[in-house]
Amino acid sequence: MMNEPIATLEPLSRYFTYTAFEEHFMAAVKALPPDQYAFSFLGSSVDNQSIYGLRLGHGAFKILAWSQMHGNESTSTRAIIDLLHSKDLFQALKNISLYIIPVLNPDGLSSWSRFNSNGIDLNRDAVNLSQPESVILKEVIDFYEPDLALNLHGQRTFYGIAGSVLPAQLSFLTPAADVSKGVNASRLKSMALINNIVKTVKPQMQTAIARYDDSFNVNCWGDYCQSVGIPTLLFEAGHAGDDYARDEVKTLIISSLKSVFTNCSKDEEIEEEVTLNQYLEIPEIARNxxxxxxxxxxxxxxxxxxxxxxxxxxxxxxxxxxxxxxxxxxxxxxxxxxxxxxxxxxxxxxxxxxxxxxxxxxxxxxxxxxxx
Missing domain, CATH: 2.30.40 (Urease, subunit C; domain 1)
Structure with missing residues (x-):
């Protein structure tokens, strides 16, 4: 039986202090079934703020998800908090072990900055590992050995899709594994999962789902993971209309995550040509x-x-x-x-x-x- 949170908390707004995040996160963790999670302190940021990890479920298929690598991209973090309160969470995680780093860049969160306190973009530090936050992520990847990685981001309001009036409220990418941008087994698995997200989530939307450019940069964490054989999905929570609080897209991110959980561990043969064509039918993102x-x-x-x-x-x-x-x-x-x-x-x-x-x-x- 689930424990009850100590107190009812107001939902996190788009900007929140790190103290407020910790309060909401700890309350969500305490409400989980004790036999279904393991909580970890992973280390500290440049400014000595704690970085946490949470493992959910006991399934054989292992997913690693990290959020707020860029401190001013908070939608997926708020989605994670809501997800932890979902009544159907562990049904969605059947056959899955999910490891979450809910905020990788707490200093950037505090200052509402893309960068960490040393002015470094953590998503350009996968090989150099010059920052303590990057080292933490690499250590988790090496220790956990995920079967799938989810790199959770938010995008600015100037994105639409080419040739359409619709804004890009959600965007996805399966990063390239090398400069050739070829389609290997790892990318194909990622493409199939993105295709399933589109089928699941698009009927809920009156806006567009876009596909990011797959130019290769091994210093980006998605590209790095793909290069070492870990199928990887890049999530981008976007904007439409007057949703500056990013509440509407937060709901879409939760639906997208649940789609991944539902489909990722299925042992089904993936048809390369069909999967690739469906993925390429997702319109390319445009700054229009x-x-x-x-x-x-x-x-x-x-x-x-x-x-x-x-x-x-x-x-x-x-x-x-x-x-x-x-x-x-x-x-x-x-x-x-x-x-x-x-x-x-x-x-x-x-x-x-x-x-x-x-x-x-x-x-x-x-x-x-x-x-x-």
Missing amino acids: YCDILIRNAPSVKGNRDLAIMYHEQIEDSQLHFIPMLFAVNDSTIIYGHRMIDLKTDLHYSNDLEVHENMTVTSASLKIGAFIK
């Missing part, structure tokens, strides 16, 4: 979006199209979204999560301002900073 696209903004040089992106900044332990001018008349930016045409917008009262620091405001268009 912005947060707000304003058409026909008047200027002394005539009307201009303004692409605005939100700058994310932590103040007083809250995540502020600050609209800033990103590009002018950029033909590659075709869509915005919000589209405004000043020729036809009846609410506009000629109050759009681009300030010296490139922030953009308009009371009539409701463009300004906000908090999530």
Whole structure:
């Protein structure tokens, strides 16, 4: 019988302190069946914050998943916390052992930065192992010897897919194993699992699932794992519409993870041509979006199209979204999560301002900073 959490906690918002993460994580762990998990302290970050590991289940097929390697990509961490509370978790993990590192980069989480406290991108440190967080991940890989690796990330709001109005709310990749980018058994297994995710999750969405470019870089952890024969899936939690809290996509990440758990240990023959063709049918990702696209903004040089992106900044332990001018008349930016045409917008009262620091405001268009 499951233990009850010590207290009911408010769900984690998109930004949370590491102390808040630890509180939620420990409460989730304490609520698990004692015979179904093993908890580990793996080591410390540059700033001496603890990094944890959690093993779930006793199945023969071993999955390793790590999240928040980039500190400002929190959606998959929040998905993991919710997953630990799922009533059907261990049914999904039947025949599986799942090892989770829920936050690999606690210092980057605290500062809302892609990098660790030494300014290093941990996802470019798989071979150099110059950082303590990278060493921890490598030690877990070597000790656990996973049959499958899940590299969990989040992506920025400027991603859509080529030739479509739809934003890329989810993206996946089976990384290349070498510079030839060939399809070996490891990649084929990964492709089959991604194809199953698409079949499972796409009917829940009105947006797009995209496929990342597979250029090879052995210093990236997914590429490294694939190069040593570990089938690897890269997850990217993306954005659509007004989901700046990333709550909608968090639900999609949970569904995607459960799809992997359901299908990964099946001993089925994979048809190479069919699997490869299905994978390649997933549209390629494209940088063709912005947060707000304003058409026909008047200027002394005539009307201009303004692409605005939100700058994310932590103040007083809250995540502020600050609209800033990103590009002018950029033909590659075709869509915005919000589209405004000043020729036809009846609410506009000629109050759009681009300030010296490139922030953009308009009371009539409701463009300004906000908090999530």
